[in-house]
Amino acid sequence: xxxxxxxxxxxxxxxxxxxxxxxxxxxxxxxxxxxxxxxxxxxxxxxxxxxxxxxxxxxxxxxxxxxxxxxxxxxxxxxxxxxxxxxxxxxxxxxxxxxxx
Amino acid sequence: xxxxxxxxxxxxxxxxxxxxxxxxxxxxxxxxxxxxxxxxxxxxxxxxxxxxxxxxxxxxxxxxxxxxxxxxxxxxxxxxxxxxxxxxxxxxxxxxxxxxxxxxxxxxxxxxxxxxxxxxxxxxxxxxxxxxxxxxxxxxxxxxxxxxxxxxxxxxxxxxxxxxxxxxxxxxxxxxxxxxxxxxxxxx
Numbered sequence: 095x096x097x098x099x100x101x102x103x104x105x106x107x108x109x110x111x112x113x114x115x116x117x118x119x120x121x122x123x124x125x126x127x128x129x130x131x132x133x134x135x136x137x138x139x140x141x142x143x144x145x146x147x148x149x150x151x152x153x154x155x156x157x158x159x160x161x162x163x164x165x166x167x168x169x170x171x172x173x174x175x176x177x178x179x180x181x182x183x184x185x186x187x188x189x190x191x192x193x194x195x
Numbered sequence: 196x197x198x199x200x201x202x203x204x205x206x207x208x209x210x211x212x213x214x215x216x217x218x219x220x221x222x223x224x225x226x227x228x229x230x231x232x233x234x235x236x237x238x239x240x241x242x243x244x245x246x247x248x249x250x251x252x253x254x255x256x257x258x259x260x261x262x263x264x265x266x267x268x269x270x271x272x273x274x275x276x277x278x279x280x281x282x283x284x285x286x287x288x289x290x291x292x293x294x295x296x297x298x299x300x301x302x303x304x305x306x307x308x309x310x311x312x313x314x315x316x317x318x319x320x321x322x323x324x325x326x327x328x329x330x331x332x333x334x335x336x337x338x339x340x341x342x343x344x345x346x347x348x349x350x351x352x353x354x355x356x357x358x359x360x361x362x363x364x365x366x367x368x369x370x371x372x373x374x375x376x377x378x379x380x381x382x383x
Binding site: 102103104105106107108110111153154155156157158 | 247248261262263265321322323335336337338343344
């Protein structure tokens, strides 16, 4: 069972209260991009055995989208942070760096 | 015109925990930057603005925190339209939305001993309902079995539950089933 803390309402939300939104921080390639870029944006996803950054929505709660960094193998949650960023905040990156060191 | 009809009129189950459809209730939703619309809303409703996950009750009205940019006002059904108009005018200078959504949701009232109320709801939701995590004055939007809902312990000791009207019958059945005397666990 996965429990993620929603960064907006602070609730430690059970997985069943959330809706998964797939990989986080995808770069959107729109009109004018190459076929390869568009393919990667549309179809190609990481599926790591280990640390993964994902989007989740607190669908039965406050309704907000947020990001979560977690380990897909151990189910350890490294942290959650708001959606309005294009890359993980420094404390998450530091935690990820500390793990890989 | 039509006559407003409460969802599940007169639906009721008595026992260790009594489950009752609360009838027609006025609900007005407010969306916007709470920091900006808080003051005009507080002035217009006579209620203070609740903190995160809070609900403030006074004089038959209640103002609930629903999300970082959403509040919900509970009032008498008949005054909802007028309050919505007042709030629309009060927040006219802000980027805000006010809507009378009284007919969109159903409200249930569970009465009984507090421990029994917590236990009944704990069978349906993953939310932490221990007294220190869920004291009176907090509202928790969560999942009730398969649908969304919100629950709070009111000042009068009743547990109030709201859900969308389209699933009112489902939620009423859930609550009645969880509240059966034979299903008592005695956890809280």
